[in-house]
Amino acid sequence: MPYAVELFLDPATEQRVRRIWERLAGIGISYLHGSGSRPHVSLAVCDSIDTDATIELLNRFAEDTSGFPITFSSIGIFPAEQPVLFLAPKVTIPLLELHASFMDSFEPMATRIWPNYAPSEWIPHCTLAVACPHECVEEALSICREEILPFTAEIMEIGFVEFRPVKPLHSAALCQS
Helix, strand or coil: CCCEEEECCCHHHHHHHHHHHHHHHHHCCCCHHHCCCHHHHHEEEEEEEEEHHHHHHHHHHHHHHHHHEEEEEEEEEECCCCCCEEEECCCCCHHHHHHHHHHHHHHEEEEEEEEEHHCCCCCCCCEECCCCHHHHHHHHHHHHHCCCCEEEEEEEEEEEEEECCCEEEEEEEEEEC
16 A cells, blocks of 8 residues: 655644545545545655654654745646545745655655656645545635635644545654744
């Protein structure tokens, strides 16, 4: 099963995203609502991982990285057979540098990192709907468009999960500045 390294959001933003997941579940897009997943911004996804080394890396990362704000400014779609809808944060140089630095440390302990998480390809996002059937896209977008944007959230924690089904494996709070 694949693994994902994720940046977790402040409790108020987490609840805000969960409310969207709940509304999307009401129109049949229910995976995230019932998955056990936490709202997040993924840093990396890979096919396999050295779990002990990843735990050590995340603990060091959390000790060396202060929590930071992220501003969600738009809604996006990854086109696919069944599209993915997401909240898109404003992309900043510090966010891209944080991702690239993390990936430099993470690559040796992961196998087959998914190409769209390479620093040159990464599009930061907070997933709202996965496997969105084409007949639901318009209604799902309508639900997502009701969210007042932009809004600022706080990245507070880093963790990793095994998924489908989602199984949390470890998380660490970022240091407070």
